[in-house]
Amino acid sequence: MSGKIIFFEDRNFQGRSYECISDCSEIASHLSRCNSCRVESGKFMVYDQPNYTGQQYLLTRGEYPEYQNTIGFNDCIKSCRIIPVHQGPFKMRIYERANFEGQMHELTDDCDSIQDNYHMPDMQSCNVIEGYWLMFELPNFEGRMFYLRPGEYRNLQEFSRDDDMKFNSTRRITES
Known part of the structure; x- marks a missing residue:
């Protein structure tokens, strides 16, 4: 598994940040809130509730300066899970x-x-x-x-x- 996502407290990549390279069940333990993020590599499933629950959305490499409009979350991202690379049949x-x-x-x-x-x-x-x-x-x-x-x-x-x-x-x- 290789992936890297950076969460920011405020929109447009402002405020404190938290870099994540694995699953994180509770982003609030690292940041008071999360309102933007950047996926530098890999793919991540993000959730609007802690412990990988609630509404979920797949994020691929790119920038999400104000994802409330992009992915439809009413609130901020609360947990994330890295998607492993699968090689072989499905x-x-x-x-x-x-x-x-x-x-x-x-x-x-x-x-x-x-x-x-x-x-x-x-x-x-x-x-x-x-x-x-x-x-x-x-x-x-x-x-x-x-x-x-x-x-x-x-x-x-x-x-x-x-x-x-x-x-x-x-x-x-x-x-x-």
């Missing part, structure tokens, strides 16, 4: 219902509409076998996003405070 199994029940499909590539491509009315669980993925609430990789690492996700509703949340598209996190 593989995920998606299921219609919780606990890996109902219709199952195996994905090895991005899917812009789970409902259209697999005729699944809903997707409530998945097993990420290889690679790192983003799951989106809307088709065409839009709406709220959720970071998935290799592992079993028995109930995707646990990601959301909204009981009616549906997941409608998924994308691999690749180098490009």
